Amino acid sequence: MRLFRYYPEDFGVLTVKVVHMDLAFDVYVDHTRVVSALTAETLDAPIASLALNARDLDILRVACDGHSIAHAYDRGAAILTVTFDPPVPPRTRFTLDTETICRPSSHTLEGLYYDGSCPGGPPVQITQCQQWGFQRLVPCLDDMTAKCTYTTTIAADDGYTNILSNGDPAGPRYLVAPGRSVQEYRNTTTPMAPYLFFLGVGCYDTHRREFEYPDGRAFSLEILAKPGFAPDEPPERALDILADAVMWVHLFTGPEPYRDRKTRQEIWRLIRVRDAAKRAGDRESLAETREALAGLVATITPGYAYTGSVYREIAMQNSDFGGMENVGNTTIAANRIMPYPEATDPAFEYMVRVKVHEYYHNENGSEVTGRSPFEIWLNEAVTVHIENRHHAFFFGEAYSRLQTVLDLLDPVAGTLVLDRGAGSMPIEPDGFDDPNDLITGVTYVKAPEFVRMIETLMGKETFAEGLALYHDRFRHKNASTDDWIRCMEEVSGQDFTGMAAVWLKEKEYPVLTVAPSYDPAARRFTLACRQNRSPGGRPREFPFRFALADADGRDIAERTVRIAGEEEEVVIDDVDRPAFLSLNRGYSFYGKVVYRPPEDELYLQAAKDADIVGRFTAFNALAGHEMLRLLEDPGAAVSSRFADLCAGLLADDALMEEAGGQFLTIFPAVDDERFAHRYRALHDARKKILAAVGARHADTLLAVYRQAAVDLPSGDGYLEDEARAIRRRQRKNTCLAILAARDAPEIHRLLAGQFREAAAATDRLTAFGLILESSAPERLNILAEFCAASAKNPVAWESFLAVVAGSDCDDIVEILRRIESSPAFSVEQAGEQRALYGRFALNRKRSLETEEGRAYLGEVLRRLARVNEYSTARALDAFAFIDAMEPRHRVPVAGVLVGLLASLDPGEHPAIFNNARRFLLGAPEAVRAYEAEHGEIPALRKDTS
Numbered sequence: 001m002r003l004f005r006y007y008p009e010d011f012g013v014l015t016v017k018v019v020h021m022d023l024a025f026d027v028y029v030d031h032t033r034v035v036s037a038l039t040a041e042t043l044d045a046p047i048a049s050l051a052l053n054a055r056d057l058d059i060l061r062v063a064c065d066g067h068s069i070a071h072a073y074d075r076g077a078a079i080l081t082v083t084f085d086p087p088v089p090p091r092t093r094f095t096l097d098t099e100t101i102c103r104p105s106s107h108t109l110e111g112l113y114y115d116g117s118c119p120g121g122p123p124v125q126i127t128q129c130q131q132w133g134f135q136r137l138v139p140c141l142d143d144m145t146a147k148c149t150y151t152t153t154i155a156a157d158d159g160y161t162n163i164l165s166n167g168d169p170a171g172p173r174y175l176v177a178p179g180r181s182v183q184e185y186r187n188t189t190t191p192m193a194p195y196l197f198f199l200g201v202g203c204y205d206t207h208r209r210e211f212e213y214p215d216g217r218a219f220s221l222e223i224l225a226k227p228g229f230a231p232d233e234p235p236e237r238a239l240d241i242l243a244d245a246v247m248w249v250h251l252f253t254g255p256e257p258y259r260d261r262k263t264r265q266e267i268w269r270l271i272r273v274r275d276a277a278k279r280a281g282d283r284e285s286l287a288e289t290r291e292a293l294a295g296l297v298a299t300i301t302p303g304y305a306y307t308g309s310v311y312r313e314i315a316m317q318n319s320d321f322g323g324m325e326n327v328g329n330t331t332i333a334a335n336r337i338m339p340y341p342e343a344t345d346p347a348f349e350y351m352v353r354v355k356v357h358e359y360y361h362n363e364n365g366s367e368v369t370g371r372s373p374f375e376i377w378l379n380e381a382v383t384v385h386i387e388n389r390h391h392a393f394f395f396g397e398a399y400s401r402l403q404t405v406l407d408l409l410d411p412v413a414g415t416l417v418l419d420r421g422a423g424s425m426p427i428e429p430d431g432f433d434d435p436n437d438l439i440t441g442v443t444y445v446k447a448p449e450f451v452r453m454i455e456t457l458m459g460k461e462t463f464a465e466g467l468a469l470y471h472d473r474f475r476h477k478n479a480s481t482d483d484w485i486r487c488m489e490e491v492s493g494q495d496f497t498g499m500a501a502v503w504l505k506e507k508e509y510p511v512l513t514v515a516p517s518y519d520p521a522a523r524r525f526t527l528a529c530r531q532n533r534s535p536g537g538r539p540r541e542f543p544f545r546f547a548l549a550d551a552d553g554r555d556i557a558e559r560t561v562r563i564a565g566e567e568e569e570v571v572i573d574d575v576d577r578p579a580f581l582s583l584n585r586g587y588s589f590y591g592k593v594v595y596r597p598p599e600d601e602l603y604l605q606a607a608k609d610a611d612i613v614g615r616f617t618a619f620n621a622l623a624g625h626e627m628l629r630l631l632e633d634p635g636a637a638v639s640s641r642f643a644d645l646c647a648g649l650l651a652d653d654a655l656m657e658e659a660g661g662q663f664l665t666i667f668p669a670v671d672d673e674r675f676a677h678r679y680r681a682l683h684d685a686r687k688k689i690l691a692a693v694g695a696r697h698a699d700t701l702l703a704v705y706r707q708a709a710v711d712l713p714s715g716d717g718y719l720e721d722e723a724r725a726i727r728r729r730q731r732k733n734t735c736l737a738i739l740a741a742r743d744a745p746e747i748h749r750l751l752a753g754q755f756r757e758a759a760a761a762t763d764r765l766t767a768f769g770l771i772l773e774s775s776a777p778e779r780l781n782i783l784a785e786f787c788a789a790s791a792k793n794p795v796a797w798e799s800f801l802a803v804v805a806g807s808d809c810d811d812i813v814e815i816l817r818r819i820e821s822s823p824a825f826s827v828e829q830a831g832e833q834r835a836l837y838g839r840f841a842l843n844r845k846r847s848l849e850t851e852e853g854r855a856y857l858g859e860v861l862r863r864l865a866r867v868n869e870y871s872t873a874r875a876l877d878a879f880a881f882i883d884a885m886e887p888r889h890r891v892p893v894a895g896v897l898v899g900l901l902a903s904l905d906p907g908e909h910p911a912i913f914n915n916a917r918r919f920l921l922g923a924p925e926a927v928r929a930y931e932a933e934h935g936e937i938p939a940l941r942k943d944t945s
Helices: 233-252 261-280 283-297 345-360 373-395 397-409 415-419 441-458 460-473 481-492 497-505 599-608 612-632 640-650 653-659 679-696 698-708 718-740 745-757 761-772 779-790 794-805 812-820 830-841 851-865 869-879 887-902 910-921 924-934
Strands: 016-027 032-042 047-053 058-064 069-074 079-088 093-102 111-117 123-128 148-157 162-165 174-177 180-192 199-202 205-212 218-225 310-316 329-333 368-370 477-479 511-519 524-531 542-549 555-563 567-573 580-583 592-594
Touching: 058 069, 058 079, 079 093, 111 199, 123 310, 148 162, 148 199, 162 180, 205 233, 205 261, 218 233, 233 261, 233 310, 233 345, 233 373, 233 718, 261 283, 310 345, 329 345, 345 373, 345 718, 345 761, 368 373, 373 397, 373 441, 373 481, 373 718, 397 415, 397 441, 397 612, 397 653, 415 441, 441 460, 441 481, 441 497, 441 542, 460 481, 481 497, 511 580, 524 542, 524 555, 555 567, 580 599, 580 612, 599 612, 599 640, 612 640, 612 653, 612 679, 640 679, 640 698, 640 718, 653 718, 679 698, 679 718, 698 718, 718 745, 718 761, 745 761, 745 779, 761 779, 761 794, 779 794, 794 812, 794 830, 812 830, 812 851, 830 851, 830 869, 851 869, 851 887, 869 887, 869 910, 887 910, 887 924, 910 924
Parallel strands: 016 148, 218 310, 310 329, 368 477, 511 592
Antiparallel strands: 016 032, 032 093, 047 079, 058 093, 069 079, 111 123, 123 199, 148 180, 162 199, 174 180, 205 218, 511 524, 524 567, 542 555, 542 580
16 A cells, blocks of 8 residues: 655656756736747657646647657646657757646645735736646646756736746836737746746835845845835845845855854955945945955855846745745745734744745755755755854854754644654655645754754864855756765765665654763763664664763863764763763754753753753753643642742843743643643643742742833844844743733733733734733733734734634634634635644644534644645644543544545545545554444545555
8 A cells, every 4th residue: 555646766867858948928817828849858768758747737739840749638647748750869959849728726826826916907826836836837847857947938917017937037028919018038047947937927016126245246136025015114124134145145155154254254244334335325435345345255265146137035925835946036925025013023033034045045956956856855954054054143043043942842843743743754755645745844844953963073164065065066957865965975084874874764863861970080971872773773873962061060071972873982081070961962963862860950050051952951851840740740839949940040131132031931741651742731730830930930020021121222233133132022021921820910911011012013912812811801802802903914914813723712712713704814825724723733732632622623624625735734743643642532533534534535635635544544542442433444444546
């Protein structure tokens, strides 16, 4: 029985080399006529036929000059087969001409689809080709190795303000008929994989600025926003953030980013001086700065430089993805393309990240492209690694790394917990049903951690050299995982092939158990390490960084070792006895460490460790101990010592400035499997801890809250200032959340005050969420008021939906049904699906552990499956641990999936069907109990291949 629709063997070598595509699109409201001239060259063997991908197209004409051909279209298989008689000889170039019609969709967010309307005009139409959307536009070889150049001509309604495709404009836009105009593009510098093709016709507010490199080369940056969507300041700020990303990639990536660091920092400073002189019209200062920059940049080896004349970011209102690179035309979710006043702090940080991420794909993904969907991880993981470095540059290394660690450890949707779930797949899985199956936390979090581990073992400087070699060697080509590994091995002299074989092909992660010992006579410290084996029975290789620290938190010794065997021993001679151990510093490997020191040691480490991750993991361990104690004895009181620690950490100005309020994250989680998936009990234990801290330290928390609310003066730059403000808001709102756990009238007044007076969206959303979960008498009035206000703005609306869907209140299903029936809610909008349905699905204490929550979730999944497969598949992550839930919940939770499977045609919805099957197959106890009670589950017994 096939578990997947596609396997690696389905992606063979093409029989021809695609050279060029000359495309003409005649775009109308309900259809587009496409004329294509596909030029290809046979390889060392003749070809008698060529199978082109062609999905849901009307085939009008197929021809090939100089060749006698026949063609047949299998619409169900989405294949157009062209037969040559006689066969095309080896090493022969030919051009295949087709004329076809494609039609835009209102809900299939692949190929050509509607994305809103022009004010008083035609509908906006854009494309999404990742991974196989191009075949919905034109017959093609829709394969990542079919890289070629393009010329594109688009005819469309002259009412569109923008007609867009890849490449540089081949001249001005011109009229061809009354009401219709044409724009031509040439993408001839960088051969492009089909999934990177973009076409868009729409109405946008275009914001632009010149970008100038230190050596004087320049091109145009553009942001195309939805009409009337932004006041004056956000576009200017958004362009500045984009310009910073482009310049940062040039100065701080490439083969030598850590060499001449002071020179690079001085160039960075002078760029801002130059741009200020430009804006001020100060010609003298501009000339002097340009001369200084030219001299300085000539002394360094910079990184990637853009090759086009225009780089655009285009707002897309509806998409399965937050951003998608398209060679010169990056699409970004409209709600995340600018720093809108209604955007929350996490949305702001996402905006900063997505801009540099999609831009860096011009080099890593576009110029160098993976060979098949199984290499999507390679395109994305290296890009996320660079994105993380950029984020740390502006937000601080400690803050940025801690943010990633929290994403790893999050018990609701964190990568570590999902990586052990029933639906988890390896970085390079055995197979998949849809390429979107590969767009998960494994690809975007675990895979970058694998890249980071390689960097740790190589060293930053050597890693940069290896990455530059990879980009140079495979520029304008396709590369495999083995190609990337070989480049890293060649530069470092280390062996990574065995390490990659386990990390990339097996799921889950290592658990490293450590046992320290100290010989005072010999002054020798020994750390015995033992790791569990992978699901395939193999040990993993990874870097393990640790330190011995004294009672003041100073390092006595620090080591980074390569763990390779099941058992290792590390010996450090001539050292004093440590007061505590700082283990897995910086989260040096993707996994967990098992070490149970005395509580006194953990309290010392939480207060003193020089490594922010070590300090947090000590705090997290103490919080876990407290949670477990309360779960085992629900009548127990919260430890005053732990409550004092929480208040003391929040009052630590230096810690809060470095790490932000996120440091005080207390997860509703414990490692003990008896309680690990008892979601209501975990939530209640956490709330009890917060209430105890709030009751014991109310005055301290209020003082810190008021202190953090004071605005700071401007500093080094816009992003740097925003980063400081975000950290302070985190601190303030952490205090507020702790106080709110007491659910007292005076706290209700504090919450209402922040809700009504907040200047920042995050402050307002935080207060609203806490009011919704409280017993405040005005909670329903505030809910109605905030719902009406948020519905007027798509940015605010998406945030509102997510807060409500993730809340813990007895009337949540009733509230969600009321929101669904609102004219403001659109089930076709992917962003709204993720915010409302995706967030509720992961709210397991409500969605899985209550009868009405399960009934509602079942309805949602069945309805959503027919609208958006990707959103539905991601919501299924909620079912990752059915067998680990309390026995009383297993049968009814399994029943939700059984009902979903019964409602689906596996041929029409393979990704959802097979994912739901995998979750049930991963829960044998629940399945046995369900079948004993309700009979056999047909979907688990049939062959769905």
